[in-house]
Amino acid sequence: MADAGMLRFHVPEPEVRPGGTPDFSNVPIPKAGSVPRPEIDVDPRSIRDMAFSIIRVLNRNGEAVGPWAGLLSSDELLEGLRHMMTLRTFDARMQMAQRQGKTSFYMQHLGEEAVSCAFRKALAPGDMNFPTYRQAGLLIADGYPMVTMMNQIYSNEADPLKGRQLPIMYSSKEHGFFSISGNLATQYIQAVGWAMASAISNDSRIAAAWIGDGSTAESDFHSALVFASTYKAPVILNVVNNQWAISTFQGIARGGSGTFAARGLGFGIPSLRVDGNDYLAVHAVAKWAATRARSNLGPTLVEYVTYRAGAHSSSDDPSAYRPKTESDAWPLGDPVVRLKNHLIKLGVWSDERHAQAEAEILDTVIAAQKEAESHGTLHAGGKPSTREMFEGVFAEMPPHLRRQRQQAGV
Amino acid sequence: MPRRTMIEAIRDAMDVSMERDDKVVVFGEDVGFFGGVFRCTQGLQAKYGKSRCFDAPISESGIVGSAIGMAAYGLKPCVEIQFADYMYPAYDQLTQEAARLRYRSNGDFTCPIVVRMPTGGGIFGGQTHSQSPEALFTHVSGLKTVVPSNPHDAKGLLIAAIEDPDPVIFLEPKRLYNGPFDGHHDRPVTPWSKHELGEVADGHYTVPLGKAAIRRAGAAVTVLAYGTMVYVAQAAAAETGIDAEIIDLRTLLPLDLDTIVASVEKTGRCVIVHEATLTSGFGAELSALVQENCFYHLEAPVARVAGWDTPYPHAQEWDYFPGPARVGRALIETLEA
Numbered sequence: 001m002a003d004a005g006m007l008r009f010h011v012p013e014p015e016v017r018p019g020g021t022p023d024f025s026n027v028p029i030p031k032a033g034s035v036p037r038p039e040i041d042v043d044p045r046s047i048r049d050m051a052f053s054i055i056r057v058l059n060r061n062g063e064a065v066g067p068w069a070g071l072l073s074s075d076e077l078l079e080g081l082r083h084m085m086t087l088r089t090f091d092a093r094m095q096m097a098q099r100q101g102k103t104s105f106y107m108q109h110l111g112e113e114a115v116s117c118a119f120r121k122a123l124a125p126g127d128m129n130f131p132t133y134r135q136a137g138l139l140i141a142d143g144y145p146m147v148t149m150m151n152q153i154y155s156n157e158a159d160p161l162k163g164r165q166l167p168i169m170y171s172s173k174e175h176g177f178f179s180i181s182g183n184l185a186t187q188y189i190q191a192v193g194w195a196m197a198s199a200i201s202n203d204s205r206i207a208a209a210w211i212g213d214g215s216t217a218e219s220d221f222h223s224a225l226v227f228a229s230t231y232k233a234p235v236i237l238n239v240v241n242n243q244w245a246i247s248t249f250q251g252i253a254r255g256g257s258g259t260f261a262a263r264g265l266g267f268g269i270p271s272l273r274v275d276g277n278d279y280l281a282v283h284a285v286a287k288w289a290a291t292r293a294r295s296n297l298g299p300t301l302v303e304y305v306t307y308r309a310g311a312h313s314s315s316d317d318p319s320a321y322r323p324k325t326e327s328d329a330w331p332l333g334d335p336v337v338r339l340k341n342h343l344i345k346l347g348v349w350s351d352e353r354h355a356q357a358e359a360e361i362l363d364t365v366i367a368a369q370k371e372a373e374s375h376g377t378l379h380a381g382g383k384p385s386t387r388e389m390f391e392g393v394f395a396e397m398p399p400h401l402r403r404q405r406q407q408a409g410v
Numbered sequence: 411m412p413r414r415t416m417i418e419a420i421r422d423a424m425d426v427s428m429e430r431d432d433k434v435v436v437f438g439e440d441v442g443f444f445g446g447v448f449r450c451t452q453g454l455q456a457k458y459g460k461s462r463c464f465d466a467p468i469s470e471s472g473i474v475g476s477a478i479g480m481a482a483y484g485l486k487p488c489v490e491i492q493f494a495d496y497m498y499p500a501y502d503q504l505t506q507e508a509a510r511l512r513y514r515s516n517g518d519f520t521c522p523i524v525v526r527m528p529t530g531g532g533i534f535g536g537q538t539h540s541q542s543p544e545a546l547f548t549h550v551s552g553l554k555t556v557v558p559s560n561p562h563d564a565k566g567l568l569i570a571a572i573e574d575p576d577p578v579i580f581l582e583p584k585r586l587y588n589g590p591f592d593g594h595h596d597r598p599v600t601p602w603s604k605h606e607l608g609e610v611a612d613g614h615y616t617v618p619l620g621k622a623a624i625r626r627a628g629a630a631v632t633v634l635a636y637g638t639m640v641y642v643a644q645a646a647a648a649e650t651g652i653d654a655e656i657i658d659l660r661t662l663l664p665l666d667l668d669t670i671v672a673s674v675e676k677t678g679r680c681v682i683v684h685e686a687t688l689t690s691g692f693g694a695e696l697s698a699l700v701q702e703n704c705f706y707h708l709e710a711p712v713a714r715v716a717g718w719d720t721p722y723p724h725a726q727e728w729d730y731f732p733g734p735a736r737v738g739r740a741l742i743e744t745l746e747a
Contacts, residue, residue, distance in 0.1 A: 130479070161516045171515040178482060179515035183506045189472055190507065193479025200435060200461045200485065207479070219499070223472030230467055392513045393552050395520070395575040398620065398664035 014249035018319060022329035029331050032059035032275075033066020037284075040292045044270040051261035051271040054305055057280040062341035068284040072121075074348045080121065080279050081339050081349070083141040084113035085357060088336060089365045090136070090146060091310075094153055097369070098167075098314045102377035103153050105167045107133050111309030111327060114279040114335035115240055117141045119208070122286035123176065124294075126205045130178045130191035133168055134240065135210055142175045146365065150372035157382030158375035164388070185211055185218030188237070192227045195235035195293070206234040206293040214245020216260055217253040225301070229267040232298035236289040237264065239301065240276065242308035247321040264301030276306030277335040280342070305332065386410040413603045414610040416587045419561035420450045420526070423568035424488060426614050428458050431486065434572060436463045438473055438490030438526075447492060448528060448587060470500035474525060478507050481521045488572050494527035494581060495538040501546070508577040509552030524571045528584040529557070530638055530685050531722055532591060532731050535584075540722040542637075542686035547579045548663045548695065554578045554619060555662040557636045559586060560607035563660060566617030574619060583637035591638055592645035593733035622666035624673070628655035631679040631744055634670060634696050636660065639683040639732065646737035654681075654741060662692055670696075671703045678709040679744050683737055688716040710747035715740045 016023055035055045038047050057069045064070065072080070091108040098106040109116070116137030123129070129138050139149060151158040153167040161171060171179035178187060178194075191209030198205045211221060216239060228235050239260045243250050250260075257263060264271030270292070274285040282304065289300035309327035311318050318324075343349035376382035390397065390405040397405075414422065427434045436454055438446075442465035445452030455463040466473050470491055477487035491497045497504070504525065511521040531540030547555045556571055556578055558564035564582065571578035585591045589601045602608030625640055630653040633643045640658045647654040655673050659666065674680050680700050682693040693714040700712050715732045723730055 128483075160518075161514065164516065165514050169514070171518045173515075173518045179511060179519050181507060181510070181514070183502060186475060186503060186507050189475030189503075190479035190482065193476030194483045195479070196476060197435075197480035197483035197485045200480075201483070220471055220475055220503075223467075223469040223475060226467045226469060227472050227476050392517055394554075395512070399667065400664065 012249070012251040012255070014251065014322070016323055016326070018321065018323055020323055022323045022326040024329055024331050027331060030054050030056065032056040033069070035066070035068070037067035037288070040288060040295060041297055042270065044268055047270060048265055051265055051273060052259055054273050054275050055281050055285055056275040056278055057284060058278045058338050058342050062338070062345040064280055064342060068281055071284050071287060072280060074343065074346050076121070077279070077339065077343055078348065080117060081336070081343060082357065082361070083117040083137060084279070084336050084339065085361050086365070087113045087117060087137045087140045089361050090140065090149070093365050093369055094150070095314060097153070101379065102373070103155070103167050104378055106153065106314045107168055107312070108310040109134055109136060111330070111334065112240065112242055112276065112306050113137055114282050114339070115276045115304045115306060118279045118282035119238070119286045122283050122290050123208065126176065127208065128176045128178060128191070128194050128205065129208045129210065130187035130194070131180060131210045132184070132187070132212055132215070133180055134212065136168065136170070138177055139170060139172065139175060144172055144175045144177070146368040147371050150369060151375055154372055154375070154377045155383065156372065156376035157384060158372070159384055162388040162391070163384035184215040185220040188224040189220045189227060192224045192233045192235050195233035196227070196231050199231070199234055204294060206236070206290060208236045208238060210238045210240065212245060213239065213241040213243065213250040213260060214248060214253045216263065225264065225267045225269065228299040229269055234293035234296070235299045236286065236293060237269070237299055237301040239303045240306065241303050242306050244308045244312070244322070246312045246316060259303060261301060261303035269299050269301050271301040271303070273303045273305060275332055276304030277332040277338060279335060279339045307332070411609040411611055413608040414561045415589070415602045415608070416558070416561045416564050416582070417449050419565040419610045420568055420582065421452060421454070422610065423565040423572070424451065424454060425457070427488070427569055427572045428454065428462060430614060433484065433486045434488060435480065435485055436488050437466050439466055439468055439492050441465060441490050446490065448584065450526070451490070470496055471503050474500040474503040474508065477523045478503060478511065478521055481523045482511070482519045486522050486572060488524040488526065491525060491527045493539050494529040494543050495541040497527055497543065504547070504553065504577070504579070505550045509550050512576065513552060520575060521577045522575050524568070524578045524580050526580045526582060529581040530583040530585050531727070532585040532593070532595070532638060534724060534727055535722070536724040537721045542684065542717070544581055544662055545686060545690060545692045548692055552577070554664065555581065556619060556660065557581045557583065557662060558660065559583065559637055559640045559658050560590070560605070561602050561610045562607045563617050563623070565610050566615050567619065567660065569614065570616040570619050573616065578619070581637070585638045590641045592641040593731065594645065595728055617660070619661045620664040620666055622660055622669040623658045624655060624669070625658050626654060626656040628653040628677070630654060630677060631681060631741060632657060632670070632673040632677045633681050633683060633741070634659060635683045636662065637685070639685060642732065642734050642737055643683055645734040646741055649734055650738045650741050652741045652745060667699060667703065670700065674700055674704040675707045678707050680704070680708070681713045681715065681737070681740050681744050683715045683732060685717050685732060687719050688714060689719050691716055710744045713740045713744045
């Protein structure tokens with residue numbers, strides 16, 4: 001055998017760094033309407049290629065085309081547009097509130113609004129999402145009050161979580177939104193457990209697990225796929241691939257697997273890849289996966305191909321690790337603009353009505369913000385009582401905590 | 411009253427709980443068809459079906475993580491980690507998720523799970539079949555930690571743990587599964603059928619969490635122990651002739667501080683015994699509490715007898731395990747101090 005020489009260590013790198021010209025020419029984008037829509041009881045082995053393609057509905061002309069089109073009425077699409085615009089406006093105001101020192105921290109959804117907003121509308125009441133910190137569209141699209149979200153962000157006297165949680169770590173059982181944890185990927189296997197419980201209980205409700213591209217490298221991603229596969233749990237395993245995990249490009253987590261959807265194939269889980277900036281495609285795929293789960297056909301893995309257009313968080317500056325204009329070059333565009341153009345094409349929307357809606361939504365968000373701020377912000381006004389700090393550790397406060405509460409003088 | 415081994419008592423606790431509440435589910439590695447590597451779940455799958463008692467993939471974080479999701483749904487999972495030594499992959503789920511869920515969601519979601527783990531040494535288990543990781547749980551706010559020492563308590567405490575609204579770590583000293591063990595490895599072990607605490611009532615009863623039991627009343631020195639060390643302490647007291655008051659803590663958190671303080675105020679001396687390594691072990695917390703609460707009654711330094719600060723060895727089992735001779739020496743030294 002020939003001498004192979006010294007081993008060389010491989011570390012993947014993104015193609016472009018700050019100062020370079022953004023280039024996504026190597027990202028294959030299939031034509032809208034070109035990916036077939038299989039039956040929900042399809043043999044996973046027969047649709048393996050779908051893990052390497054991208055399901056798209058909206059074409060460049062703003063038309064809905066192909067087998068995944070036609071599920072939503074124009075009224076439903078108008079409502080979806082409003083949800084995405086509301087989330088974007090909400091983000092902008094809260095990002096500004098963070099800069100003004102009214103809260104300590106915020107994370108935006110810029111460019112990813114379609115994923116959570118459209119997904120929510122594919123679920124039924126009683127279903128449970130296990131979200132990450134970047135799916136607030138699930139709450140917006142389900143009608144969760146913006147004032148309550150802001151109260152949580154401000155940790156004020158009306159904060160439903162009593163000031164115990166970092167901003168944006170919402171929780172609402174009523175709205176099918178599981179308590180957010182700072183620890184990445186933990187919720188992925190919990191979602192599978194919730195779905196197993198629903199099956200054990202002969203219920204009809206399903207669960208949705210959420211994770212980002214970077215966090216798929218966590219071991220809980222793996223355990224979730226094993227458990228979902230083994231017990232055929234009624235769960236939708238969502239992977240939001242926004243290309244970035246803080247400063248780390250998706251190739252570090254993905255390695256040589258080609259796509260994140262491909263990860264599901266080794267577990268025998270049907271795995272789809274979808275245009276995450278296409279409201280109609282996200283909704284159609286979510287509906288397909290939800291119907292599968294509810295029909296006792298087991299889990300589906302869905303990779304949403306999107307782009308994190310904003311900073312990772314209010315503590316992050318992306319210009320330190322990627323070109324400033326990279327999001328403009330993203331070939332799947334902006335989810336709001338794309339749905340807007342589709343609705344204009346349908347003749348139910350116009351640039352004027354869009355501008356008017358933007359103004360109305362801004363007024364609504366500002367009004368909510370005023371109301372929330374009347375209950376206090378992080379460093380001013382009403383705040384949760386110090387007694388609350390000791391409550392809820394256990395159902396009943398044990399003696400040692402009662403002693404500590406006395407020592408704290410509350 | 412029927413006599414049962416600790417294994418049978420634990421199995422009975424799950425049987426009674428599953429019978430009373432169809433929300434109780436039991437799963438873990440080899441727990442289903444086979445009935446567990448220690449036989450603790452034998453017959454449960456046959457009796458309650460595969461939806462209630464089932465085998466899990468070899469993934470501790472998967473077992474605990476899925477149990478948390480089930481609890482959030484409304485079930486009451488009682489899961490098994492095959493050995494406490496293998497809980498570490500689940501530590502993130504236990505400490506950051508199970509323990510914090512009620513607090514961080516302000517009660518929107520809760521986590522009534524029980525995680526059973528065989529613990530402790532004295533069985534030539536070597537490094538990864540002998541550990542006592544209780545201090546890694548007592549340090550975590552939001553977890554309750556229980557260590558039974560006999561069949562009667564094991565059943566009552568496990569039923570109480572399953573019925574508890576919060577996550578409970580249930581550490582089962584595997585050295586005590588078939589009979590009490592006082593550290594005299596050169597003598598034959600007597601089975602639970604010969605021991606009064608092997609009497610386990612049929613049906614439902616609970617032993618409340620957070621309440622210690624005085625195993626031997628005494629006036630000279632208080633011994634704080636749990637699990638296997640309760641019998642080691644009893645042997646040490648008998649062999650030294652020292653009138654020790656031996657307290658079996660049963661629950662480490664919440665801790666029964668009142669019983670501890672009342673005893674130390676009476677005896678004026680305290681020896682703490684555990685198998686786990688010394689430094690930052692649970693004994694340090696006990697020692698601090700005794701010193702803070704009983705300072706003016708203490709007539710000697712609080713002593714600790716524990717496993718050495720080394721990984722648990724194989725060949726040196728009986729040099730590592732805190733046996734009656736070491737505990738006896740600590741009793742004598744504390745009385746002479």
